[in-house]
Amino acid sequence: MSRFSEADRDRIRSQLVEAGRELFAQFGFERTRISDVTEAVDIGTSTFYGFFDSKEALYVEVLCAERDRLESRIDEAVATANTPREEVRTLIETMFREVRSNPLISRLIVENELHALQEHLSDAERESLAASIQESDLSYADRWVELDAFRFDDPAVVSGLIRSLVFTTRSRETIMESGGTADYEAVEDALIETIVAGLFVDGDDGEGDNDGNSDP
Structure with a gap:
């Protein structure tokens, strides 16, 4: 070399x-x-x-790079939101869009392939991967739970809820194949609106508790 x-x-x-x-x-x-x-x-x-050291090590680096790209796209999108409620909706919409359009993001989040690869890595590579995963967790939740208008006070629950929502992207093909509604976008939009509305106190979008800045 x-x-x-x-x-x-x-x-x-x-x-x-x-x-x-x-x-x-x-x-x-x-x-x-x-x-x-x-x-x-x-x-x-x-x-x-x-x-x-291996194909697995290369794949981990590729997936980590995709995760970084996803976080950058989320940051850019959420930065345009004017209220915490809009931040939540924008974050979910961005994640849905990225999972549908990027097979690597789908494998990263839905298939959780980073976790599956860990047994093929060296101890040092596993430690580095674990640290990077922890650092990349949804940091917006830490700020949202501090708002009076927000219904939950545990950021881990909020992050888990949002990540779990991404799995609903799998239902699109199933619904279409089974002859379900052709207007899946309307169904998805209604789902997101229902989740967002449920995270905030009725009639309060949190605007008074937050200046709209979206730094994680």
């Missing part, structure tokens, strides 16, 4: 992650081979192991 400069190593690692992202998204983890990734980057398979 000494033949690579530090700049070369950074470039190749980035290329491996990007190639892995495209291949994992298209074919999934099991059907993607290390040789597929190395061919896309134009390096030898043996060189791959100078950057990652």
Whole structure:
């Protein structure tokens, strides 16, 4: 590996992650081979192991990068909200949209593939992954529960509720295949509105308790 400069190593690692992202998204983890990734980057398979210990280690980095992208998109979307109630709705809508449009996000949140991969990682990699997962938990809930208008005072419950909602994205295909309503968007919108309304005291959107800033 000494033949690579530090700049070369950074470039190749980035290329491996990007190639892995495209291949994992298209074919999934099991059907993607290390040789597929190395061919896309134009390096030898043996060189791959100078950057990652295994295909699992690469997949973890890809999923963590997708999680970071998701958090950035959520932050950008929630920043446009004017009240805490709008923040909650925007966050849920953004998560739904990302899970439906990005197979990696779906596998990350719905399939919980990061958890499934942990047994294939080294102790150091597992510790690093556990720390990053803890740091990335929904931080908005910590602020929402401090509002007088908010019905719950445990941020873990709020985060769990919102994450559980994401699983309803699976019902779209089931409803369509069974001949259910074609206007699924209206059903989903009603579900989100019901959840958001239930999180706040009737008639109070929390605007008086929060200045609308959405820093996590």
